[in-house]
Amino acid sequence: MTTDRTHARRRRTLTVTIGVALGIGALITAFPFLWMLGTAFKPQRESVTFPPTIVPQAPTLEWFNTLFTELDFGRYLINTVLVVLIGFVGLLLMAMAGYAFAKFDFRGRKWMFFLVLATMMIPIQVTMIPTYLILNGMKLTNTLVGIALPTLVSGFSIFLFRQFMTTIPTEMLEAARLDGAGEFRTFWQIVLPMSKPILAVQVVLTFISGWNSFLWPLIIASDQKLYTLSVGLALLNQQLAVNPSLQMAAASVMVIPILIVFIVFQRYVIQGFALSGLK
Amino acid sequence: MKRTAQAAIAVMTAAGMTLAMSACSTPAAEETTGPLTVWVMGDSGTNFEKLVAGSGIAVDVVAIPWDSIDEKLTTAVASGSGPDILQIGLSKLRTFADAGALLPLDDEIANHPALDPANFPAGISGTATSVGGQIVSIPWTSDTRVLFTRTDILAANGIDSPPATWDELRADAKILAARGDGQYGYYIPQWDAPLPIEMTWSMGGDVIDANGNVNFDTPAFQKAVDLYTGLYADGSVPVNGDFDQTQGFISGVAPMLVSGPYLGKGVADSAPELDGKWQASPLPAGDGGSISLFAGSNLGVWYNTDQKEASLALLDYISQPEQQLAWYDMTGELPTVSTALEDATLNSDPNVKVYTDQLATAKVLPLVSNWDGAVGTELLNALNAIALTGADRKASLDTLYSKTAGLSIN
């Protein structure tokens, strides 16, 4: 009995110790982010004073106002959301491919899957100019589709879909087929609903990459009206006359929505990875 | 729950697809009467729109982030689809003219007298910036390097006037650096590749030999290296690469530095309380006089624009002295048209007078293809290796000579 109680007490102490350590670690990890938020509310003079202040002494909303009234951040925000939405089409295509790799036996499956994995190893610098020329040939420069297309599918995501979908029982698919469901209907009504956890993972990954997209919006857009938030933020990085407060406000506008998406989806995300056989 | 997830995916997919299609069906406006597309660097573009509002020519201004100019220009050249007009830094001019990206303008100048090279200082117009014998750009803003000093701090340390020669500067910097720990006399930006060239010019030399080849193996360049590395050896300059020159000047940590008009504007804007405590003065002189850099940017017309006449009309408009002065009022960037540079109101500001006087003798960097990447980087690598890491001087310079051998302005 006494040993049980000491055991429980020891375990309690351990949990508290770990909790404190993780709390400190979390604060350190999130510190640059918190500092960014703090600076976004500082007047310009305060943001360059030394020693630096951590909590704004005279908070102001001036910079957020500037972003959306004087600068075109409202439009950049809309473009970014549109790029993310187009990204979700890619999500569907990747789910389809992952499904085929997981549940069908067909000629060429092996080498096609090998190609999928090989794309993960290719440095982006290699593909930049050829990709641009292809998009230009397809007359897709200066369109939102052209911006989203090069990153629409990724080897990593197809791989994750495949890993997950191999765990779907084949009998369920057979049953659906016996009931006369077409292949696409089987995919839409059986496979996708069963893949909710991995879809949650992919939604977050797609959201992150679409939301932060910088290179392609920059290169493909020959019209500033198609810029995304990342490009708008880079524009604030003038060579000499920088305004840290304004930059941080813009950076905050970028990070906060994505943080909300993650917090909403995080339970499913962890589940998704768990079920995709990554153990 | 299943239903909602499914519905959500369906909606997102549908939205994405519709978007994809609508975006497909509306490609960029390519018709020959639409607004001109103008690429400007860094600025948010609103100032430029304001400037050309009175011209009656519709424009679409696209601001390109400074850090991404290379990707943007290279991909545009590769595909042949660029803007109608673009701002181009002098250091990139040769590269993009060689790539055929810029429309030769020689035949057009007769119809647009405002673009005549005679209207601009000789240092940047006509042959000074033509490539392969052709004029491919029109000077737009000018920029030069002068000496900025905190006269209050100099006076407090017994220095009555800003140094007029590099020797004086080096001696003064030593005195100022002796003010204490963390205090410096002068500041050398570690990314400033033109500075050693300005020093070489001031020492009476050049980095281009009589045949047009890049040549650093000259006595004048050796003197420039002595000066550059000597300032470090004296402990007069900060060694960290991320030193902020504006803040350093305002706080007095680095009370002397060579910079451009933007520094003056930055100090005036963010530290008005320092008015009267600092000034601009001519670049220190060497045996060759005070010869500074003519920097700034030009405007070019994209080679396959389908709106050549409108583009030229716009260039003509913004080359009018009134527009050039209006641009200075908006942004603090100096004009390039001679009559605007001589404007009495402009020169009533003593600092501006220093800039415009300096421009009279200033020179542009040699138009070597890819100057920044091929020469500038190597030059800084060699000098900074000597000054910062104590690398062997002769070996470092020999590497510089061999890396830049064979480059020429021809």
Place this chain on the structure above:
Amino acid sequence: MRNRLTPYLFVSPAMLLLITFGIFPIFVAAVISTTNMNISAFANWNNVKFIGVDNYTKLFADPDFWQAIGNTGLFAVFGVPAIVLLSLGVALLLNHSRSWFFRALRAFYFIPAITAIVAISLVWGYLYNTQFGLLNYLLSLVGVPQVQWLSDPTLAKFSVALVAVWRGTGLNIIIFLAALQGVPKEYLEAASIDGAGEWKKTFSIVIPLLRFAIFFVSVTTTISWLQFFDEPFVLTDGGPLGATTSASIFLYKEGFRLNQFGYASAGSIVLFAIIAVITLIQLRLRRADDDY
């Protein structure tokens, strides 16, 4: 009706995109790497000449290329274990309790992974600044003199790698947390009854069960370090004096700053080959491990 075409219908849209934007460019690069192509090619394609393996011979004789490869190797050798161990450690600790507090902490550790690189460069640039940076200010409070985070060639390597580690752990923590959910409770309870302590349970039961996740994270982390680009690009531009120039940065500069497309393509083919070989070796080791 079971149609033989079905699987092809499912894979083809994604495969088409992958081949167009992923695979095809590498063949283009391979062809370009045997030419002297530079930006003047766009003015006149006659300027392009076939030069065989000249770019490769020049590349292998270029000390800057070897410095970049050496830096990349160094980054990978220290960076991969750092990210794998750190994210595994944090995940194990986060998994210790199911309370709301532990759950809430996850979001904090995930923040770096979701922050855009442009924002990261701004924030860390200010933190690292020698004169006005917060890090040096905090150090000065305890009497440490100014540290040159990004200006000292040796320290700059550490500084950019630290940002990459900071940014790289988030997603991997999530992967490990997910994998930890797959550890059967019964195993741990049985071990507790046998009197095994926390340490013993972690090392003899949990970690062996995480083998596949550890392998997966190691492979993807290795690939990302070999392609290391973002952090040095925005923080130091490969400097000071090339100390943080990774292979990708080197390629980028040759290609987009110097416009030597032939030369840069040769470099990218070499980098691709290196990544492929290292990944294949990792896969082989994994298979050998399974056999055992």
